[in-house]
Amino acid sequence: MQDKKVNSTWILIFTSLGFFMSMMDSMIVTTATTAIRNDFQISLSSLQWSLNAYNITIAAVLLVGVSLGEKIGRKKIYLIGIFIFTVASVLCALSNNITSLIIFRIIQGIGASVMTPMSMAILTHALPESERGKALGIWSGVGGLALIIGPALGGVIVAILTWQWIFWINVPIGLLTIYFAQRVLPESKGKNDKLSLIDFILITISSAGIIWSLSEINSNAIKYIPIGVGLVSILLGILFINRQKHSITPMIPLDLFQSKIFTSGNIATFLLYASMFGIVFFLPQFFIAVQQVNPLTAGLQLLPWTGTLVIVAPFAGSAVDKYGEKIIATLGLLFQGVGYLLIALILNITDSYLAMVLPLIIAGMGLSMAGPALQKCVLSSVKPIYIGKASGIYNVFRLLGGAVGTTFSVIIFYVYGDISSITTFADGFYAVILCAGVISLLGIVFSMNLKK
Structure with a gap:
């Protein structure tokens, strides 16, 4: 029994590391963009693709990678993904112009595209259902850790070393993960389509x-x-x-969507991350533009919100196992929505950061609760042979939710405000966070369809 427990712990560690690296590389680059732009002497329109190329590639090839994992083996594709990601990190660090950096970021994205869904599928398949909620909660918390320390770590690396080191640090982590994951993780397959x-x-x-x-x-x-x-x-x-x-x-078995639980879980996931990503995009800019703080301070001010992912997610996962997906997902969407609406209410009175701390904690708790609950809901609603594909579909809904949420928030921002002054920026942000709260609450309509 003890050996099984230890083995489960190692499985959780080495599946979480792949997720961590994938999330980290999206976040850590954000604080190195100015150094990259100055080094390559490029415009902002060119610079944005050092970020977009990575994220778009992940979403574009994710289902392809999942299908390969189901056919060839989830562990095998997971290890190949980490290897491609690690090699591409070296090439990114050696890039001497923006074109080569974008190309190698695309290759990085190809590797990262399978690291998240395969790690989730391996973890879910390897553990009994009674342990999945807690494990997925910890797994989510590790991703939250990348969200927390990524921007700050990127800033420290750029300040002490050079921007190239944000890619070099992936190399030892990737190689160690490949070595130990090969020894520890079990192999599993889906349908040999x-x-x-x-x-x-x-x-x-x-x-x-x-x-x-x-x-x-x-x-x-x-x-x-x-x-x-x-x-x-x-x-x-x-x-x-x-x-x-x-x-x-089929690459995507459409029969899966005949399940009300599967479909509702994915739609609720879309709305959860559409709400969250709109705020992720604008909140640091609000701190800098309206509250007049520096980027490092803005990153630290996010901690009451993002820090809950590490603290709350593991407990939320255990709560899912005990009380079921429906109640935890519904409470999570409710807390996130209420948190954002409270910030909107506060902004009518004051733009003081201290007044925003408690609503940020409430919103962060909501995301930390709903994430593990919706993950378990989607993956538990399918037969074990479909877990890999269900994981891929879940992550596509998550990524599309983030992309749509970010775009929608920008449209709303420019309808009600602009960047010409502090006042107009605050007006735009007020509209954005109000809409984000409503979007999260809309997710409750679908979370109510989940199993108890």
Whole structure:
């Protein structure tokens, strides 16, 4: 019994490390962008793709990687993903211009695209259902740790060393993870379906095109280009879905969506992260533009919000095991929504940071509770043979929720405010956080469909 417990602990550690690296590399680059721009002497429009290339690639190829994991082996694809990610990190550190950096960030994204869903699938498959909620809560907390320390660590590295070291630090972590994960993690597979190259191309272009158009719609002066790309991508997505309906071995088994629990869990996930990512994008800017603090202070002021991911998520996971997904997910969405609405209420009176601390904690608790609950809900609603694909679908909804939430928040911001003054910025942010609260509360409509 003790050996089984120890083995479960090591499985949790080495699946969480892959998730940590994937999340960390998205966050750590944010505080190195100025150093990269100065080093390469590039514009902001070029610089943004050092971030976007990574995130868009993850979403675009995620389901392809999941399908390979189901066929070849989840552990094998997980290790290959970490290897690609580690090699690409070296190439990113050696880049001498923005073009090469973007190309190698795409390669990094290819590796990272399987690290999150495969780690989740391996962990879920390896542990009994009675332990999954707690384990997924800890797994989420590790991802939250990357969210917390990523920007601060990036700032420290750039200040002491050079921006290249934000990529060099991935190398020893990646190599150690590969070595120990190979020894510790169990192998598992899903359905041995035939892989379709046409489906791969359709889902990759469709996902990348939709997310690119969402990213560009607010920054591109020629609006018809991103709109046109978005429409074509949607049509390709419809064609992909139609092919899935008639495929004997679909990449996305549409039958899974006949489950009300599976469908509701994914939609609630979409709304949870759409609400959260809009605030992630604007809150640090609000601290800097309105409260006139420096970037390091702005990062520290996020801690009452992001810090709850590490503190609350493991306990929330245990609560899911004890009380069920429905109540914990519903409370989580409620807390996040109420937290944001309280901040909006406070902003009508004062922009004092101290007045925002408690609402930030409440909102962070909500995210920390709903995340593990919705993960377990989605993965537990399918047969074990579909866990890998369910994990991939869950993460696509999470990423699309983040992309849509960020884009929607920018649109709302410019409808009600702008960046020309402190007052107009505060007006725009007020509208953004109000809408984010409503979006989170809307998720309750779907969380009420989950099992008790």
